Each structure stands twice: as structure tokens, then as C-alpha cells.
Amino acid sequence: MLGFALRRLATLLPLLLIVSFGFFAMLRLGRGDPALDYLRLAQIPPTDAALATARQQLGLDRPLLVQFLHWLGDALRGDLGASWFTGRPVTEEIALFLPATLQLAGTAMLVTILAGVPLGIWAAMNRDRWPDHLTRAITFLGVSVPNFWLGFLLVLLFAVTLGWLPAVGRDGPSSIILPALATAAMSASVMLRLVRASVLGVLGEPHLRFARARGLPARTLLGRHIVLNAMVPPLTAIGLHLGELMGGAMVVETVFGWPGLGRWALLAISNRDYPVLQGFVVVMTTVFVLCNLLVDLTYAWLDPRIRLERAA
């Protein structure tokens, strides 16, 4: 298990290197002039002299590979540069905004699991009856409605019309409810359908027929034989959901004024704040890989067959 985890961690470094270089090159080889972007963000008039100075200061007059190696050298020392807009170190800003995003994505993940799993089981146990039809309609809406639009609808209902919850900000426990719901809607819907399908698959297996024949109570059947066996596929999907949730948070954070990485990155995209974007990609890649690793480890822990396969 430890060896497996270490091997997976070792793949992170080359992956980070490839992603970083790919993104670095894409930013600089696209249309537009980074020096002009820099001057615009710093509100310096873009005279020829100012542009030449900016190109020299930012190292844009050097070959792309040299520029990247310079960035990489700094990054390995923990320096991801400074934002062209705020002038503050990117690492400092990441440390400032990452917790809010993790809080939102984590809560949304909790909502995904708490809503998707029981409703999925309920739908499967009542196949082709009204609970199944109802959850199908909910999931259809959940995957179809864009999260930012759902966010606005939630605010309109719960903040503007009913006045129960805050519309914007991160001012207390109640302020996370609406953004988490908006972020989780799609993942919870997918999770629900996945759990339903998985439970239905287990329901048809011979060992369950045998367990029924043994006269096991329904509770034991559900808990030990159905749910536990049905949970392995949805669990693997959690890694994918995390990607969805972090990506979804980018837009949802803007709608709810949530001070997280997503809103920070979206502002950087509209500003073309290169150091921020580069730092954001590095952090997100790391988070994704670590989360997938965590899911893989949990998967192996839950299903002894997988452990044995890997050991062999």
C-alpha cells in the first residue's frame, strides 16, 4: 500500500512539469503581448520605452525555454512570482484563497454524498415506482441547469424572497449553504444515478438471493450486502466529482462573492495576470492528483481484491 502511494506520488512531479510547461507556453504563444498586459494591469501608459523596459524586466526578450527554466527555478524554491495586478506574491494569495475553496468544495462534496447516496439507494429499491421517477426528474434538472444560474435562482428564492439566507459573502455557517448547493447540484445528480445503477446491479447478484434465502433481515441485507458492495464504483467517481466541484466553484464563487481560488482565477483570466494563472494551474493539478490518489487508496482499502491484485 505504502509503495503504491509512493509510486503514485512520484508520478506527480513529471506531471506537474509537463502541465506547467504546456500552460506556460500556451500563455505566451497566444495572441496578445504579455508586456502590454503587464503595463495595463499596473496602469502604466504603454509607450514604446515602457514596453521595452517591461519586456526586459519580465524576461520576455529571452527564449521561451529560458523563461520557463527561470520560472521553474523560482517555483522549486517556493516562489511562484508576484501578481501583476496586486503585486503580492502568488503563494501568499494561494494560501489566502485556497482554504475558502476547499471549504466550499468539501461542503459540496458532503452534500453530493449525503444527497446522492441515500436518494440513489431509495430510487433503486423502488425501481420504476414514484420515488424512482421523482429522483429521475430531479437528476435531469440537476445535470441540465448551469450552476451559476441555479445559484442566482437560489439567491432569488432564499435570500431575496424569503430572506432566510445571505446572498453573498463568507460571513458565517449559513453563508455556505447556497453556494454549496449550487456547486453540488450536478455532482449529486450524477452520484444519485451512479448509486442507483450500482445498487440495481448488486440486487441482481446470486449472493443476495442466497442471503435472502437464509432469511437475513432486510436491514442487514441493505447495510451489509447491498450498500457496501454497491459503494465501490461511486467511491471511484468521487475523484472525478472533486474536479467538477473545484471547476464549478470557479463560477459559483463569483456569483456568491465567495473569497476563494475560483473567483481569484477568474479575475486573473480576465486580467491576463500570467503569474497568478500559472500558480493556479500548478495548485489545481496538485490538488487533483492528490485527491485521485486518496480515492485510489480508499478504493484499495475497501475492496481487498484490488489490494491483492496490486500486491501480485
Next chain:
Amino acid sequence: MLRRSMLHAMSGFAALAALPPAFGQNVRRRLTFSWPTNAGPLHPHLYSPNQMYAQSMLYEPLVRYVEGGKILPALATAWEMEEDGRAWRFTLRPGVRFTDGTPFDAAAAVANVNAVLGNRARHAWLELVNQIDGAEAIDPGTVRLRLKGPYYPALLELALPRPLRFVSPAALRPDGSIAAPVGTGPWVLAETAHGQHDRFRRNEQYWGEKPVLEEVLVRVLGDSNARALALESGEIDLTYGTDQLDADTFRRFAADPRFTTAISPPIGTRMLALNSARFPTDELAVREAIAQGIDRAALVRHILLDTEPAAETLFARNFPYTDLGLRAPAFDRAAATARLDAAGWRLPAGGRVRSKGGKELALDLCFIGADALQKAIGEAVQGDLARIGIAVRLVGEDASTYYGRQRSGEFGMIFGDSWGAPYDPHAFMSSMRAPSHADYQAQRGLPMKSEIDRRIGAVLSITEEARRAEEYRWLLTTLHEQAVYFPVSFFTNKVVHRPALGRVPFGDMRTDIPFDRIGRG
């Protein structure tokens, strides 16, 4: 019994009505506003990420600008031009202190001017900084600014939100950075929570009339729809600015009796620049036909929903030297068509695009792709010009490429804004001489461009009012006649709030939000 209770209740209401409005309307002591980013470190002399509205809350100028270009006292109570405009002597307001207790005197003023001059290259965009030779303290209450030559907009540029405002010398480090944002203004920065809010408290030692509000909380909120919902739910109290809400949302609030809305007088110009150095807009007849062929009134009515007045001139009449009686040619499709016919631009049989000498009458209209308003205006312009046989290709790109085109002149038509008060007209026109500006590129093909640039340079040093007005008349009339701009509308500040907030006046400069005057009078 019931009658008596009713009478008591009525007398209670009458007593309430008799109270001053501050009590009857429950005027707010704390205001929550929103802004897309944090206020920044609030260095009075520097730029991004310092937000100008917040710099103006903390730091004050020697003189202040009011609508129409009038200059009033601020930290200076009197001023006098010396040596034919080569120096200015300012009498400083006595008894003013920075919020750390340091007195504002001539030494403090000189320290700040020197800090700005020490970073002169950074402020080179502002002609006044280039013109200042030095500053000296005549006595603790008098300061003298020496200029390299006469420069008439000196007072206007001293009124700008930055860089010539004053931080406590105790907070000013030798390298020009500041230890803390300490000004003389009506507000003090009490707290900054990055990505969340900035909190400003009233300066209880303020030398002038203190704000009615005790605290202003500015939440970081970038999305205009989210801002509108926060206003409806009561989580923010005010929206203020040119684009805090889109026109449609503003109109919705205007129709809602729970809110008070207002639109300011013009504060700048939204326009299209036509490239006189590039085919086919290098031909005056084409530019004139475009000016006649676009239905400006329809743009303003249907896209801007009448939240901005239609603009017929480069600058609105409430700016200095601009009330010249100029009028844009009336929208007249037949006249535009006739003008193109007369210039030899013919529609081929069955064709929709005119041509001359084998070349089609087609041009690019460049805009920022993510800007929904520019896109909507662009589409309307494309439709109008198609009807007179001009093909417009809409080129929506990212902001970086768009600004690159402004700089390089790679455009047929491009959106642009004037800089607003107090930069208009003098500083905006001064920038027309710089090749890095879209205006220079747009005017580059005009036969009198060198004369325009020469006169712009000359007007800045004319100290005689009548001569200056005459120069501006020539410049503005020439640009108007050359149809190198298509003014669309005049920007306005739009304000929405609940009536309980009291009166919300408009700031005199585009970037000012007069929190200190909210609820007064």
C-alpha cells in the same frame, strides 16, 4: 375606547412626522457598498491595485475640482500664479492634521511632492509631474511649486485622485513606500480582509464637515447580477458608478418603488474611433457617411435604455471649453447613401456591399469579446451600415489583443472612452499626441494631424483664457468636421439605493464616490 386608541395612534404618527428626517426616516449610520476588488494598500501616489475611490476617501488634494472645471479650495485655502505661470504659491489650510496626529504643513506637502518627483518616470503620463521643477516651503503655511514653463491645467491636475495627494510624512519611507495609509481625509481605513471586504471609519478629527455615516463597509463583489441581488436582499445598501449594474437591471430598479435611483450629468464619452490612416475610412466621405448612417438615438434607446444621453460631440457641454454649439449630422440613411454614391462608391447589380476601383467598402469594428455592451452596439452599427452598403466585420477579441490594436492602429473602427472629469478635455487631448493611443492612430491619416498635435501642445501653456478657448475651438471643431470619431453616448454614474439612506449626491470626478456627503441635507 377604540376611538381613543385610534386618536392616540394618530397623535403618535403626527409626532413622528414632526421629527427631523434623520429620525423619521431612520437614516443609516453604516453603509455597505460593493466593489470588484479590495481597495489595495492605499498608497496615495501609486496606481494599481490602489482603487481610486478609496484613495480619494483617505487623501485630499490642495484644490478640488467641481463640475464644469471650477476649482475650489481643499487643503489649500488660496493660491496665486506667479512668474507668468511658471510658479504657483499655495496658502495651506491651518489646523489640519493627518490621522496619526502629524500636522499638515508646508514640510509635509513638500515631502509628498518630492516623493512623487523621485518616481517621476512612473508618473510621466501626467504632464504636470513632467512640468514641476520642484517644491519649496516658504513658511509652515505656504508652499510654492516651481514649473519648467507655464502650464494652465496645473490646478486641474493637482485635483486628481493621484498622484499629488498627501500622506503623513511620518508614514512616508525614504524609498517612497508607505508604512501605513494615513491621510487627512474624512475616512480612515480600519480593516482589510482580502477577497472579502474593506472597512472605513469616519475620521473623527476631520477638519471639515464630518460625514453623516460612521462606517462604510465595502464588500468585494465582482458580478453585476450578484450585486443586484445583494442590493435587493439588503446585503448592500448602494450601487454607484458607470457600470455597477447593466442598463436593464438599472431600469428594473428604477421601476421598483422600494428603491431610489438617479442618473448623473455626463462624466465622459463612449465613442467609436474611425481610422483615418486605413482604407476605407481614410476617405472623409466614408467617415461622413458612417456618421450619418448610424442611428445613434436607436442605440441609446434600445441598447443603453436611455441610461446615458446620446453624444453628438467628442466631449459633453459640461466640460471646460466644449460648449461650442457643434451638432452631429442627423441620422439620414438617404443622405449617407447619396454621399457614398457621389464619392464613387457604387452598389454592384444584385450586390449588398459597395465598391470602388475593385475594392469593397468593408472595414473591421474591433471590440472586447467579453464586453456584452460593446458587442450589442457593434451589432447595431453593423446592421445600420449594411443598409447603406458598408460591410462591417465584427472582431471580438480578448482585452489584451484589443488594446494591442488600439496601440498599433490595426482597426477600421474601435471602441474608446474619454477619460472623464477632470481629465477632459486637456489631458485626454494631450494623449492624442502619443502614438501608443488609439486616438493618435485614428487621427494619423488626417492632413492636418501635425497641426493638431502642435496646437494641443501649445494650448497647454497658454495662460490667457480667451486665447485658450479659441485654440480649443479650432481643435474640437476640426476633429468634429473630420468625422474621425463617432460619439455614441455620454457616460453617466448611476445610483440605486433604498430611500432610508437619505440623499446620495454625485461626485464631481468620474472616480469619486462621495460617501462623506451621503445623507446630508
